[in-house]
Amino acid sequence: DADVTQTPRNRITKTGKRIMLECSQTKGHDRMYWYRQDPGLGLRLIYYSFDVKDINKGEISDGYSVSRQAQAKFSLSLESAIPNQTALYFCATSENGANYGYTFGSGTRLTVV
């Protein structure tokens, strides 16, 4: 089984719908992150969490919310999806901060129509 698991792998949703992307990890890492990737724009940070009680906004948090249900689980929600949220979404984890790099999940390809 993968160390960092994202569900669903692919999702098509309609404008205005609420959608949740889920991430779970078995690495025992405290730090978890949500990024989106768009062609030409690279990976951009949406939210990150250092532990269950610590949630931080990234550079593009508008239109998104997150929940850290447990050390191993970090969910990303789009409260009212819009077409420009169509992207590839990655969850990542790190041990002891970013100085050791991240482990990424396999990604969720989200299409908002």
Next chain:
Amino acid sequence: QKEVEQNSGPLSVPEGAIASLNCTYSDRGSQSFFWYRQYSGKSPELIMSIYSNGDKEDGRFTAQLNKASQYVSLLIRDSQPSDSATYLCAGTRAGNEKLTFGTGTRLTIIP
């Protein structure tokens, strides 16, 4: 100015040659740097990390860091078709909790 900049490519290199990928960064406080490989539609995979000035070698890969010039590079020797991918450069400050990524360079190895 982006914090981490890469030439988007595409960069085409013949099989067996050396591929050279470059990255510059604007934050002089950046201490740790990483190279990720990403195949199309897949997640980024960490292939090299570098923290000190100079070269760091791992198999066919060599990462180079020059903090004075704010420059990071990745050399791939004896390039193989399986090296065809997008390579992401990322950096972070000491004690920082998040990485800043470049937009990636697409590398194609020509058989």
